[in-house]
Amino acid sequence: MKLLEVMEPVLSSEIRTGDAWIHQIKWDGIRGLSYIEDGSVQIYTKSGRERTSFYPEIQIAPKLLNGHQAVLDGELVVFNTGNRPSFHLIMNRERLRNSSNLPVYQQKYPVCYILFDLLFFNGTDLRNRPLEERQDLLRTKVSSSSNITVTDDFTDGSALFKLMKERNYEGIVSKRKNSRYQAGKKHNDWFKTKISKKILAIVGGLSWKEQFPNSLLLGIFQGDQYLYIGNASLGLAQKDFQLLKAYASDYTQESSPFDNLKKMKDTTWLKPVLTCWVSFLEWTDSRSLRHPKIIGFSKDPASEAQGKEFITE
Template identity: 30%
Template sequence: MRTMADLPQDLKPMLASTAEPFDSPDFLFEPKWDGFRCLAYLEKGTTQLKSRSGSDLSGSFPELASLHKCAAGIPAVLDGEIIAFHEGRESFYHLQQRVRHGHPGTPLGKHAQLAPIIFIAFDILYSGGKSVLAAPLEDRKELLRRTVADENQHLLINSYILEAGEALYAAAVAQGREGIVAKKRDSPYLPGKRSKLWLKIKPKKTVDAVVVGYVPKTDDSFVSLVLAQYSPKGELLHVGSVGTGFTEQETREILAELKPLSGKKPAVQRLRQPAADVIWVKPEMVVEVRIFEYTPRGTLRHPVYCRRREDLNPEQCVIKSWLEKGDG
C-alpha cells in the first residue's frame, strides 16, 4: 500500500475564474464557503492539512486530526474548505483567530468553543494511493461520496445541484452567503491551474492586496491602509488606499501587527498619493477588499475592507482585471 510519503506533496488546489450567474446543463453548481481552502492528505493513522500556499494547518485544527478515520480508500487526498461556524453561519474571523493564536499541542481555547471547525469536502484527487485527477468531475464526486462514508460534525461533503445556477446564486445572495461555484461536469482536476472549467460567482468584486503603509490617526487607529499589488513582471505597484469597512477591533489588531513592520522607505513603485503622512511597512500583510473596478490609472475604485487573507502570500496578489480574478 502506498504511504503518505508516496503521495505528491506539492499538489496545489485547482482555481476558479469569475463569472456572472448563469444556467447550463453542462455545469453543476455548489455553495462557496468563506474559509481556508485546504488539501487533506489522509493515510492510515494520519491526517495532514495543507493550505493553498502549502503551509501545514494541522496544528491549528486538532479537531480535524482524525479525518482519515472517516474515509475509505486511503491513502487519499481530498480538496475542500476549512470553515468555522458561529451563530449559525461560517465566521472567517473566528477561523483567523484559530490560526493566529492557536498553538500545536495546546488545549482548544475559547475560539474553538465559540466556533466549531468543519472540513467541507468537494473533490478527491487521489484514492487508494492512485491519481484520479484525469477522471471527470461527476465521477470524482461519486468517488468522494463512496470514500467519505462517515460524515460527522467535523467532515461533510459539499452539496450541489445541476443546471440551475441562477436560482442557487439568488438563494446565496438572499442568505448573505459568499456566493457559488460553477464546475463543468466533465472537467478534469488541474492542480494549481485557473481556467473557465470552474467559475466563481460572487455578489461583489474583490481583490487581494498587500499592505505597504498606513496613515495614522491615533496611537491605536489609522485613517487608511496603503495598498499595492504585484505586476506580472514582479513589480510591487501602488493601487490606492482603503479607509472603510474596518471594525474598531480589526483596526486595533491590524495596527498592532503593522507597527513592528515599519520602515523608512516605501516598498512600492509608481506611488500615486502624497507620502508625507504615510508610515511605510514591509509588504507582508495581505487583505481582501471589495471594489467597483480598477480605474484607467490602475487604482482601486471605491475599495472597502473585507478581511485579512493570512492564507495567501504577498506574491499571490497580482494585478489583473477582476473578471480574470479568482481565489479558488
C-alpha cells in the same frame, strides 16, 4: 507524497447554465488539502502551510474514509452566530500559533471541513477523471460527521445565487461536470460568481503621489487589534481628496495605527476616527479587500467597524 497545487475557480460575473454544469455554495473559509495515509492525516493550506495539529477537529477524517489512503480537497470554515461561514472567524482561528491556546480557540472558533473533491484514493490518481466520477467516489468513500461533510450540488445556478444573496453568503462556484482537476486557474472549467458586499472601514492613513493623496489606508477592529485591510481610491472624486488633504493636517499621528502594518512608503498616518463604507468582492489570502471601492464616508463611530459584512444592492 508531493504537495499538490489546488485547482482554483476563475472569477466571472456570468452564471453558467445548461446540463453540462453543476453549482455549489462558495464557502467563505480557507482552502485545505488533507492527506490521509493508513489511519493518520496531515492538513495543508493552499499556500502549503502544514496545520495538522492546529485543527484537531479534522483528526477524525481517517475513520470516515472507506479506504487506507486519500487526498481530499475542501474548505476549512467557521460559522458565526447566524450560522453563516465567516472569513474573519476562520482567520481568527488560523492566527493561532501557540498550541497551548488551542482549547480556547476550538471553543470560540470551531472548524468544519466542507469537502468537494477527491484527488487520490488508495494510491490511484483521480485528477484526470471527470468531476462527476470523482464526486461519486467522494460521496461513496467518505462518511460525514459533525465537523466533516461533503458539499451539495445544485443544477440551477441562478436560483442558488439568489438564495446565497438572501442568506448573505459569499457566492457560488460553477463546475463543468466532465472537468479534470487542473492546478491553478488556466482552465475554463470552474468559475466563481461573487456577491458584492460592503463593509464599514476606518481610514488609518493616506498614501501620497506627487504631494497629493491618491488612496486611503483602511482598517477594521478585530478584538483588541486594529487591522489594516488594504488601500482604496476607486470611488473618490478630486474634491474628496482635497477634503482629505485638509483633514489630514488635523488628524495626523507619527506612527501607524495598525497592529499589522508599521511601515509604508509615502504615507501619512491618521488617528483612527474617520469611517467610510467600502464595497468589495472578496477577501484575499493575505486578509485584504479585493476590488475595494469607496461608496461614501460615514458618521458611524470607528468602534462600529468590526468587520461585519453587508450585501450591496
